[in-house]
Amino acid sequence: MELVTRNLILSFESSCDETSVAVIENGDTILSNIVATQIKSHQRFGGVVPEVASRHHIEQITSCIEDALNQAEVDYDDLTAVAVTYGPGLVGALLIGVTAAKVVAWAHGLPLIPVNHLAGHIYAAHLVEPIEFPAMALVVSGGHTELVYMPTENKFEIIGETRDDAAGEAYDKIGRVLGINYPAGKPVDEMAHRGHDTFKFPRAMDNDESFDFSFSGLKSAFINTVHHADQIHKQLNKDDLAASFQQAVIDVLSDKTVRALHDYPVKQLILAGGVAANKGLRDRLTEDMKHFSQTKLELVPLSLCGDNAAMIGAAGEMLYRHHVRADATLNADPGLEFDWLKQPQSIE
Ligand code: KG4
Ligand code: ZN
Numbered sequence: 001m002e003l004v005t006r007n008l009i010l011s012f013e014s015s016c017d018e019t020s021v022a023v024i025e026n027g028d029t030i031l032s033n034i035v036a037t038q039i040k041s042h043q044r045f046g047g048v049v050p051e052v053a054s055r056h057h058i059e060q061i062t063s064c065i066e067d068a069l070n071q072a073e074v075d076y077d078d079l080t081a082v083a084v085t086y087g088p089g090l091v092g093a094l095l096i097g098v099t100a101a102k103v104v105a106w107a108h109g110l111p112l113i114p115v116n117h118l119a120g121h122i123y124a125a126h127l128v129e130p131i132e133f134p135a136m137a138l139v140v141s142g143g144h145t146e147l148v149y150m151p152t153e154n155k156f157e158i159i160g161e162t163r164d165d166a167a168g169e170a171y172d173k174i175g176r177v178l179g180i181n182y183p184a185g186k187p188v189d190e191m192a193h194r195g196h197d198t199f200k201f202p203r204a205m206d207n208d209e210s211f212d213f214s215f216s217g218l219k220s221a222f223i224n225t226v227h228h229a230d231q232i233h234k235q236l237n238k239d240d241l242a243a244s245f246q247q248a249v250i251d252v253l254s255d256k257t258v259r260a261l262h263d264y265p266v267k268q269l270i271l272a273g274g275v276a277a278n279k280g281l282r283d284r285l286t287e288d289m290k291h292f293s294q295t296k297l298e299l300v301p302l303s304l305c306g307d308n309a310a311m312i313g314a315a316g317e318m319l320y321r322h323h324v325r326a327d328a329t330l331n332a333d334p335g336l337e338f339d340w341l342k343q344p345q346s347i348e
Contacts, residue, residue, distance in 0.1 A: 007080045009320065010068065010104065011313030012061075014097030015089025015117045016142070017048045018306065019060040023072035023079075024313030027321075028127055031072030033310040036060040043181045047172065054092035061100045068309075076108045083113040083316025085120060086326075087336025088143065094332035102328055113316045114326040117307075118144060118338050119156060121272040123315035124304040132267040132296070138257050140281075141273035142168035142183065145213050146338065147257065149264050154322045158338050159260060160211025167249055168275045170215040174222045174245055178238055189278050192246035195239030199225060201248040203255075211260050218248050246280050254284045261292055270298045277305040 006025055013020040022033040038056040042048045069075065084101035087094060105112040122137045137148040145167045147160035165173070168185055175184020178191075201221045204214040222245050229236045261269065269292075271285055282299050289297040304311060 006078070007317065007320075008072075008074055008078055009081050009083050009113075009313045009316050010065075010079050011083040011115075011309040011316050012097040012101045013085045013117075013120065013307055013309040013312045014057045014061070014093050015085045015087070016093060016307055017042055017053050017056075018308065019057045019064050019096075020307065020309035021061070021064040021068040022309035022313045023068050023074055024127075024310060024317060027314055027317030028130070030127060030310045031074065032068045032070075033308055034064045034067045034071065035306075035308050036064055039183065046176055047182050048090070050090045050092055053090055054096060057093055057096035061096055065100065065104070076104070079108065079110055081105075081111040081113055081316065081320050083115050083312055083319070084330075085117045085312050086114045086330060087117065087333035089117055089332075089334060091332050091334040094334060098330060098332050102330060106328060111320065112326045112330060113319050113324060114330055115312045115315045115319060116336055116338060117312075118146065118148070119315040119319075120311040121300075122148065122150075122156075122270055123318060124272055124300045124308075124311035125268075125270040125298045126314045126318070127304060127310060128301060129298065131270070131298075134264070134266045135268040135270060136257075136260060136264060136266045137270040137272055138253065138276075138285075139273045140167045140253065140271075140275035142166060142172065142275075144273065145215070145253075147211050147260050148338070149260075149266075153318060156338055159264070160213065160256060162213040162215060163205075164214050164216035165219060167213070167215055167253065168273070170219045170249065171275065173219050177223055177226050178241065183274070185275060185278065188242045188246065189280060191239045191242035192280055193243075195237060195241070195243030197244045197247040198237075198240045199244035201225075201244050203248050203251050206252050206255055211256050213252060213256065215249065218245065246278075250278075250281050250284050253281060254288050257285065258288050261295060266295055268296050268298055270300065272300045272305070274306050276300050277302050
């Protein structure tokens with residue numbers, strides 16, 4: 001009888017405000033993906049409080065492991081490896097996932113695979129369809145806005161990034177001015193669909209040669225507009241404000257992506273990260289990509305746009321095949337650079 005080997009990866013994600021543990025089979029099948037969100041605990045502070053996040057991760061992680069294994073109907077003995085996000089992110093939050101992953105790996109004699117959080121966001125696409133190379137990814141989240149070129153598997157080259165605020169961060173900051181709870185991205189997206197771009201906010205760096213982004217000028221223009229109206233007791237239409245902000249963000253993100261695709265012809269464009277859930281951005285890229293018949297657009301499904309461990313398992317499996325391993329000295333690296341992955345590392 002032929003023996004069917006299953007590659008089962010137990011993966012951990014705790015870089016920000018979601019505690020998540022998943023079991024991924026053969027790099028592309030989700031057997032379980034437990035996500036314990038802490039959003040409610042952070043909302044009264046208007047953003048993620050690192051100390052509160054760490055405490056929640058500690059409280060949640062053990063039950064997340066149990067739930068992930070139970071739901072996947074696997075035992076520790078069935079596992080092939082353990083993968084974990086070790087950066088970038090909040091150091092205290094990362095340390096909880098890294099410590100838990102190390103303990104499981106050590107206790108059960110399993111290889112430990114260190115995963116960059118952004119590689120995880122991109123590899124969420126691999127859970128839908130195998131990534132075809134060369135590929136480009138637009139990764140937009142609360143902490144990052146990056147255009148990443150991938151000539152082959154396990155090669156990540158940042159060709160453009162934000163010089164100040166990340167797109168999601170800008171959403172959350174202008175959301176606060178509109179009286180919306182953290183995280184503001186989804187509600188602002190919904191308001192934007194009811195309004196019109198009447199304010200014509202600046203599209204920073206849109207005509208710039210580089211593929212870099214800047215969102216702090218847009219954020220300031222938005223806040224100044226609202227404050228000025230407050231001072232003269234003028235009522236502004238909030239839906240129009242949201243629509244104007246969103247249109248400026250989408251214009252810059254899609255214009256730069258389209259220009260990047262002219263310079264870097266790829267087989268696949270991946271839209272990933274928390275802000276990839278934005279309906280306006282998904283619609284716009286879908287429209288723009290009609291002009292690129294050779295490039296397939298892969299919009300990460302809404303359920304996998306936010307932080308989750310399934311995407312870490314998918315990236316972890318790819319790194320496992322490339323013999324990337326960490327030992328018990330693995331530490332959290334809050335400022336982990338993306339191009340770390342250019343160097344195949346093995347510290348077995
Ligand atoms: O990737 P993610 O879950 O966490 C980070 O790694 O940062 O992204 C969270 C960010 C938040 O800033 C949130 O406001 C934003 O994603 N977001 C959205 C939408 N849904 C979530 N931004 C715009 N439109 C959305 N529909
Ligand atoms: Zn993220």
